[in-house]
Structure formats: structure tokens, C-alpha cells
Amino acid sequence: MGWMMWTPEVAAFFGCIALMLVVMTVLEIRWPTIERKGWLPIATTRGDRLFIGLLLAAYVNLAWVGLSAEEASVWPGFGASMLLLGLVMWKG
Amino acid sequence: MSKPVNQKALLLIVPMFVCVAFSAIMPLMTVVNYSVQDIISPTQHVFVGTEWFRMILNDPDLQDALVRQLVFSLCVLLIEIPLGVALALAMPAAGWRASATLVVVAMPLLIPWNVVGTVWQIFGRSDIGLGGYVLTQLGIDYNYTAHTRDAWLTVLVMDVWHWTPLVALLAYAGLRAIPDAFYQAAEIDGASRFAVFRYIELPKMRGVLMIAVLLRFMDSFMIYTEPFVLTGGGPGNATTFLSQYLTQKAVGQFDLGPAAAFSLIYFLIILLFCFILYNWMQRLGQGDGHA
Known part of the structure; x- marks a missing residue:
């Protein structure tokens, strides 16, 4: 290391x-993978959904870090982002 | 029933991926690594978690630079893309005139970026520069080193001058690739000039225009050299765009941690915008069916 x-x-x-x-x-x-249309505005493959989910997750984490209080833990933001990633992968 | 998408061809890019891993992915990983540490000296470093990200995201200077950057990139796209297409439509299709026009149009692209900055720095001066002198003689109070508006206009005009040729050349290539049969069919149908542009030329140029939009967006979003040479980011901070702010942090103050955090945020912004632009333009094309 x-x-x-x-x-x-x-x-x-x-x-x-x-x-x-x-x-x-x-x-x-x-x-x-089979391309399909979920609640996202575009038809996506599994890899597309992973990319979109990860990008959204990164933004959720940044928003949490940027907007939360000074001493706040990063985990609620991380949890929310992972939920969103799961949702995009599952129903997106 | 939709078929599974065959993605086995992706295996063929493995050798390329390995090369890129050494030149791009590993360096990017080190940036991630530095963004969560305070590097005090080469032997001394402290893990600080998301502290740099918090600091950068709440930095008013950075927020201002980001807004300026977005406005600048938007202006660049709104001016250069229509202007480039118009230029391509006006250029001769064949013969020696076509070659001569291509050479003249491509000229600004051959000039190194810092030279472009220097050329415009001199051109815009009212004492020794042609542009600045003419404007002053016309009674316009023009001074790009003192007035925010003038500095902005000069940087914008400089970028349009430098990069519209790229859009024009791409659009020109797209136009030349359209078979004559399309134009003949349009003529038989009695289509107007605008209809030919809207239903033949524009859909056929979609691919090259997509490349032009993405290239111009990314390049203008990363602009550094020209405004650095021309205005140095001034007056005040009026033309300090994201890259210049990042350089001030990373090189000027040697704050590797915050600079790394900033780089990652910068990277994510570019990734998001390119993804949206790409998908938007793909969708536009689907409306045209055959394009």
C-alpha cells in the first residue's frame, strides 16, 4: 500500500x-442482455442501466456531501445512491 | 420479439483496453486516490474522506467558474454549430474553388492554441491592434483587459473564429456524402430549398453533427490556453473558466487533494453532459426514420 x-x-x-x-x-x-424500455426515457441494455445507475449514484453522493451538514456521515447518501442504482438496474 | 444484443465483439477491444489501462485508467485511479487524502509530503499523507469534495462543492469561486463555463459552452454551441452548417452549405461542391475554400477555411485549425491567444491579444488592443483600433475609431469604448463584457466577447469571438471551421469541415464532409439521387428526387417533387435542407441534408448530416456537437462541447468545456493567454482569466475572475481554476489549485497552490476532488467532479459533469447530448441526438435521428 x-x-x-x-x-x-x-x-x-x-x-x-x-x-x-x-x-x-x-x-x-x-x-x-435484451434491450428493453423501463421508466427511463430511453431503451437500455443491462450495461446501459449500470452506467446510468452509477452516474446517478455518483451525483447523489456528491449532492449529499455538498448539501449535508459539516459533520454528517456519508452513509445515508451512499445508501440512497445504492437504492437508486438498484432501482435503475431493476426497473429502468 | 426483441433479440438478445450480441456484445461478444467487445472482446476484440481487450488489447486496446490494456493499453488504455496504463495510460488513462491507472492515472484516473490515482486521482481518485489523491482526492480522499491530504498529501503533506511525499512520505506523509492523511486520509480525509470526503472533506475535499465538501470544500470544493461549497466553494463560491468554483460555483461561479462552473456557471461561467456552462454559459460559455452553451454560447459556443449555439453560435458555432449553425454557423458551421451555414458555411458548409455555402461552400462550393467541386472544382478548384472547393479546394481553395477548404484550405482557407481550415487555416485557423492549424494555428497552435497559444498562438491564437496571442494573435487575438494583439488584434484586440486599441493602440497596436487592428480590431481594437477600428472599434475605438468607431467610437466604441472597447477594452478587453478592463471591461468584463469586452473580455467575454473577445474570448467568444476568438473561439468561434478558431473552431467554427471544424464544424464546417465536418458538415461539409456530411453534405458531400449525400448521393445526387436524393436531390434529383427532391427536384422532381418540387421541394423548396428549405425542405431539401430540412428533410435531406439535415438528417443526413446527423452523424457528423453529433460528432461536431460532442467535440465542441468537450473542447469548449475544457478551454484553457486561449483565455489564459488572452485575458489571464481577467478582468478580475470574469473569464476564469473551470480548467484555469483547476490549474490555479493544482499547480499554483499545489493542493493536490482538492485539485483531485475537483478533477473528478469536472469529469462527472463532462460525462453527464456528453451522455445526455449523445442520447438526445440519437433520438432526434429516430424521428427521421431512414436517417
Whole structure:
């Protein structure tokens, strides 16, 4: 971890992203995605929904960090963003 | 019934992905890493969580720079895209005139960015510059180093001068790719010039215009060199756009943590806008059916 000052938190973050990519690849091979139209305004594949969900999640986290009080925990914002990601993946 | 989308071809980009991983993805990862730390010295660093993000998001200077940047990019798109298309429509289709026009139109694209800044810096001066001198002689109180409005106009006109040719060349390429049969059919139907533009040329140019809009949006959103040379971000902070603010933070003050947090927010904004623009333009095309 000394090299380039990596921290465990950032390692966990990228670990999750790598895991997501692996899971998406496995899902794609096992059950190829079908483009469909949910509540999002455009027809999306599974990967599109992951991208949109992650982008929205990033913005929710930023909004939480930017608008919440000085000492507030980051977890409520994170929880909300993950709920949104789940919703986009499931019904988007 | 809709078919599964075959995405196996994506495997072919794996070698490219590995190269990009070293040149872009890993550096981006280090930016993420630095955005949550306070780097005191090469051996000393403290994990600070989301503190830099909070600081950056609540920084009034940054919010101002962001608003300026959005207004600037919007102006650039609203002027350069229609102007570029109009220019492409007016350019000759073939013969030596076409070649000559192409060379002249492409000229500003060949000039390095800092030279463009210098050219306009001199051009706009009322004592030694042609543009500034003419405006002053006309009785207009023009001074881009002192008046916010003049500085804005100069930066905007400079960008239009520098980059409209790119839009024009792309649109021109799109126009030349339309087979003559379309125009002949339109003539038989007695279509007006506007109808030809609206139902043949515009839909056929959709692809190249999409590239033009995305390129111009991203480039204008990242503009740095020209305003830096021309106005230095002034007067005051009037033409300090996002890149320049970021450079002040990262290089000027060497605040790596806040600069990294800022870079990530910057990246997310560009990602969101490009995604929206791309999908919007895709949808516009679907309305035209065959395009």
C-alpha cells in the first residue's frame, strides 16, 4: 500500500468496480442482455442501466456531501445512491 | 420479439483496453486516490474522506467558474454549430474553388492554441491592434483587459473564429456524402430549398453533427490556453473558466487533494453532459426514420 500512497478505502472502491465488471461479464455470457424500455426515457441494455445507475449514484453522493451538514456521515447518501442504482438496474 | 444484443465483439477491444489501462485508467485511479487524502509530503499523507469534495462543492469561486463555463459552452454551441452548417452549405461542391475554400477555411485549425491567444491579444488592443483600433475609431469604448463584457466577447469571438471551421469541415464532409439521387428526387417533387435542407441534408448530416456537437462541447468545456493567454482569466475572475481554476489549485497552490476532488467532479459533469447530448441526438435521428 506504500506505493503511490494507496489507501484501503480506495482499494475497496476499485475492488467493487472490478467485481461489478466481472459479474456483468458473467451475466452477459450466461444470459445475454435484451434491450428493453423501463421508466427511463430511453431503451437500455443491462450495461446501459449500470452506467446510468452509477452516474446517478455518483451525483447523489456528491449532492449529499455538498448539501449535508459539516459533520454528517456519508452513509445515508451512499445508501440512497445504492437504492437508486438498484432501482435503475431493476426497473429502468 | 426483441433479440438478445450480441456484445461478444467487445472482446476484440481487450488489447486496446490494456493499453488504455496504463495510460488513462491507472492515472484516473490515482486521482481518485489523491482526492480522499491530504498529501503533506511525499512520505506523509492523511486520509480525509470526503472533506475535499465538501470544500470544493461549497466553494463560491468554483460555483461561479462552473456557471461561467456552462454559459460559455452553451454560447459556443449555439453560435458555432449553425454557423458551421451555414458555411458548409455555402461552400462550393467541386472544382478548384472547393479546394481553395477548404484550405482557407481550415487555416485557423492549424494555428497552435497559444498562438491564437496571442494573435487575438494583439488584434484586440486599441493602440497596436487592428480590431481594437477600428472599434475605438468607431467610437466604441472597447477594452478587453478592463471591461468584463469586452473580455467575454473577445474570448467568444476568438473561439468561434478558431473552431467554427471544424464544424464546417465536418458538415461539409456530411453534405458531400449525400448521393445526387436524393436531390434529383427532391427536384422532381418540387421541394423548396428549405425542405431539401430540412428533410435531406439535415438528417443526413446527423452523424457528423453529433460528432461536431460532442467535440465542441468537450473542447469548449475544457478551454484553457486561449483565455489564459488572452485575458489571464481577467478582468478580475470574469473569464476564469473551470480548467484555469483547476490549474490555479493544482499547480499554483499545489493542493493536490482538492485539485483531485475537483478533477473528478469536472469529469462527472463532462460525462453527464456528453451522455445526455449523445442520447438526445440519437433520438432526434429516430424521428427521421431512414436517417
